[in-house]
Amino acid sequence: MVRPLSINTKLKRECAEVVERKVLVIGGGAAGIKAALSEAAAGNKVYLVEHLPGIGGERIPQDRIITDSYSFTVPDVAAIKENEKIEVLTNADLQGLINENGQYKVKLHCRTTRVLQEKSRDLLQAIRVCPIHMYDDYNEGIEWRTAIDFFNSAWEGYNIYKEEMPVCQRTCPMNLDIRTYVGQIADGKYAESLATIRKKLPFPLGIGRVCPHPCEFECNRGYKDEPVSICSLKRFVADYEVNSNVEPKIQLPEETYPEKIAIIGGGPSGLTCAYHLALSGYQNITVFEALPELGGMLRVGIPEYRLPKAILAKDIEFITRHGIEIRTGVCIGKDIGFDDIRNDCDAVLIAVGAHQGMSMRVKNEDAEGVYEGIKFLRDVALGNEVPNKGTAIVVGGGNVAMDVSRTGLRIGFDEVNLLYRRTRREMPASPWEVDAAEDEGIRFHFLVAPQEVLVKDGKAVGMQCLKMELGEPDASGRRRPVPIEGSEFVMEADTIFAAIGQVTDTSLVEEKHGFKFGRKFNFEVNPKTFETNVEGVFASGDAATGANIAIRACAGGKTAAESIHKYLRGRVESA
């Protein structure tokens, strides 16, 4: 529950015009209590906001340990209770504070106590029978408290403790309801589990295979033995449906909306957005995809061995069955102008991803035989001709570099050398990818930086490199590599791949449209709504966040869908 509250902090004591002065006190400890009492004594209306379910702060437990009941804090707490000028908002957090000419607008997030205070007389009985016991952090863990309890003896407001969002769910960019769907798998309710996933994520097959699962790193079970295999479990239920030949049911709402929405880019973000818009009842959704097939990076960035195209196609088929129009092979900015789309549609989502490799900024980078890693992966995925003979060098330490190396080895290179400026510890790639690459025979060269592409007859023949050592940590917290002077050496190669990051190709829009861009040529958006600075145009996925993991792109697509829905409905209401 979010409560808006308007507070005037200008205490013009002489001015008779001010009807009511309101003061916000944040924090219900000893100091907060004193402040609230003195402000109330000065005739102000006071709102005392406390994060915990009761006021009194750190004094209360200490008092309790010392005296077992009453103490010097208690008279103040009692005074607060009696003072009509003070409204105590426990279980509440400050969410936002907007200053408008000295008038503060305050946004509070109030959690429910799950107890009707006016009916909570006989709750000692409830405490006696409550079956849930938990660590009592207000008694230094010396005893257990029950899930329902008064918070402290001075503040007899009862509350029921309920865990907040589980840590895995909180970590997941999409906030998938992991505990529920894993629990449903434990119950053997596979279809229900998959339905739980699909409430938010339409790519269970794909994400179940490729997600680097940040949730698992946070999983509390990891402290005991090893984390719950959330990602594999997701893959399992999704595969279970495929293997048992069940057609997933499509349920579209009865209430529909006529607005036209264009989604530029048929990758994870664009398709998730289309899926959620369809689930909200929009019937005129068109997805434009420049490549001949849908899937975006999931199709052309992630190699076949990690995510088979046939599996991805099943996810995509499920999404497109929601009545979404698909136009592949249409490049906005080339085949259709952005203006045409903009004028034709009520809302536009730009989810073109980040498909352009970043330059290594070394000499002779444009020589024949030097490739963008990401372009190489795309060409392999699309079946285009790619170099596949001799020796290759891959520059970079991320998952794309691993994909390029491992794909390179698979399509025919005799030897793949991977250069990375720092050590294995600092590699951003998922550790299991690095291990797999090593097992497959990729040769890693750590603490090596490219310096110059060596060229013969206009064709790359090798790379001059420089050895590095680790110095002080940089802004990213990783230790900065420092060149060792005079350590230059030459590594021969027939092909060189640069896999050091991707940026967005923004050529679909022109300068006249007035979009703002970020550091990686990404569209600048409001991080909560994914709305760009141009009205009615939204951007999500890598195009908004810069290159990132697939589920974050999906999460962006979902949020964008919610924003587009609000935007369009708001427009209708105000019209």
Add this chain to the structure above:
Amino acid sequence: MQYTTDIRVIRIMCTGRMDPVVMADAFVHGLDGLLVLGCLFGECHYVSGNFNARHKINMTQEMLAYAGMNPNRLSFRNLSSAESGVFVKHITDFSTEIRELGPLGGAADRVPLPKLKENLEIARTALAGPKLRWVVGKKPVFMDSGNKYQEIFTEHEINRTLSGIIIDEMATHSILAALQKKRRAVKDLAKELEIPGPDTLKYVLALKRRGFVELDGVDGTSPVYKYKTEEGMC
């Protein structure tokens, strides 16, 4: 149709009638095996009685196992009323299994008699108490339509909670039973009941806070607790 003379049939209207206390009480009195026979799932003549029975029997089984009894002594099997062959198979199998386990409190059970009987009595008290009954009673509701906030729980989640409560209840009621006999210090309780000291302290303090035990002076440096009679159990 012929079958073993080992069984004695007690008629109930529906397996939903199986009260955990009655099941535990049977073992307290020295029964070697209890087989609950009911309709097939989904074909219950009382709509959902056997599902309720399953929740209760599973919980009772876990509780009695925690008390030291071999859980296979309590079993729930299903058949339709027209399947005499299946009936014979079930009771023959069960009788064979129980004969292999031997009499209650023997080698098949984790805890031997007479300690087992004491533990089972404690388990019976716990099963009669409100906590386990509430949670197991609410289980189908929580799984089906959820709580007041429409939060639906998975069976897995509720079972985990139940397992926790079983451990707590067993400890709590052992402590209460011990204190009822005689006032004790926490460390003596811990030694006697084989519960880790810090946990025993927490249980005792939680009981004190709930009004089931009270402080009864200090022996040397150890506080001594006694059972608080006037409040009684609720």
Add this chain to the structure above:
Amino acid sequence: MEKEEPRIGVFVCKCGNNIAGLLDVEALEEYSRTLPDVVFTQWNLYICSDAGLEEIKKGIKEQNLNRVVVASCTPRTHEPLFRSVCAEAGLNGYLFEMVNIRDQCSWVHAGYKEDAMVKARDLIRMGVAKAALLEPQEIITSNVAVRALVVGGGIAGLTAAISLADRGFPVILLEKEKELGGMLRSLYRLAPMDMDASEVIDKKIKEVQDNPNIDIYTGATIDKVKGFIGKFDVTFSANGTSKDVRLGVVIIATGAGNLVPEGMYQYDGHKVITQWELEEKLKAGKIDGNNVVMIQCVGARSAERKYCSRICCAIAIKNAILIKELNSEAKVCILYRDIMAYGVQNEDQLRKAKELGIRFVKYDPERPPVVNEDKVTVFHHLMGKEIDLPQDMVVLSTPLVASEEAEKVASLFRVSLDENKFFLEAHVKLRPIDCATDGIFICGSAHYPKDVRESILQALGAASRASIPLSQGEVKIEPIVTSLVNKDACRGCGLCVALCPYNALEIRDTDEGRKVNVITVACKGCGVCAATCYRHALSINSFTDDQMEAQIHSFLAA
């Protein structure tokens, strides 16, 4: 109730040779005399004979017995008889306990006389222990609202409505579609007697519409159901208006649906069609091409749908004959797994079809037929090789599946469905038309796939069953129900209310606070509430915790 010392009489039956053949009944009688509270014992050759029953009455009167235990056969057949005999002698029938030493002992332990005697003694001792704790109960009666609800306006619902209305009972007929008639409206001819479907259904619809006792609501949905036999309060809406009615009984005739074999055997609705679509073509009298192949059991008797839809074979045979009659040149082949041509007429039709030259080929579900562009390839079981059948049209026989509404209706009325979502009867053989919940009856394909004749039969049966409470005006209910034995303990928490499968419990505000109230007419005595109540406030009459524990204790006390 004043507490009186139990004076138990034990009557042991020889059941001719049935019990005495193995057990020494006289020894058992003697043993019974040693049991606590037993003041009188007797053995008899047949207790259920008039003479035997007289002995019970005599015992009660002369020995002043206040509990009677009969050790004989099964309560299923004889408990009502012995109860009524006790009542005739002035003893409350629920102070009677039956011990089954025939079905549970003498019949099943032949050759183990010693062990069987031990068991018989145990069983009698347990029965006596329980009897000592029995309490008198009164039969519960409740008024019945004289009006019936029929849910579903297909052939079954219409028949049931007419049958009830003709007995003079007012009937409310609800149909979810805009028109009455149900599935029959889309059919052409009916197997096996080859009748015109529309003739049959139109006649019924007219009869219903002309009947002044029947209120018809089409386009209707049921919103809420409360109550129990005699007093069902149903809220339904039709044509935008909502209506509340009170009804005595309910007949569920919601029918079934057709399986659309999406993705099976190249089904496209044009060249590969279902039997239902074929009916329409036959109605129009237009069949393209000469070669028709029918495939049976499409989507039935499979892992997903294990049941046999029963009627599809007859339909296929009938339609094959119709095609032959339309075009004698036509070649019709039926690919089947097993032919279900039960009864007299169906078998006649099968014979006729074979005489007309319709070909029957058995296929193996492991090697199902393959539908190609212009032929069907099937592995011929007897020839042991694959054969090609030319086809201009393929007809798939799909099963009837449970109506989409079934789950909703079932949860509204709190009745059970089977694993295939068909309505479940209370007992397959003994109560095949009743639902487990009193006052609710099922008929037609809502129960499981049925042909028209069977639907009508069951509808007439359901109407006849439903008219029993309607004509009696009150229902008598066995008092083996929940009772609030400890009112002080009840906190009105509602845990039991949520679990009761029969809506038989409610929380009421009373002078002593919130307390549970048992609606005894609705209660069936399953005991879930009593086993759940954390305050031990509820119990089941004649199956109390004490009584069950006493049985176990007395068994273990040997």
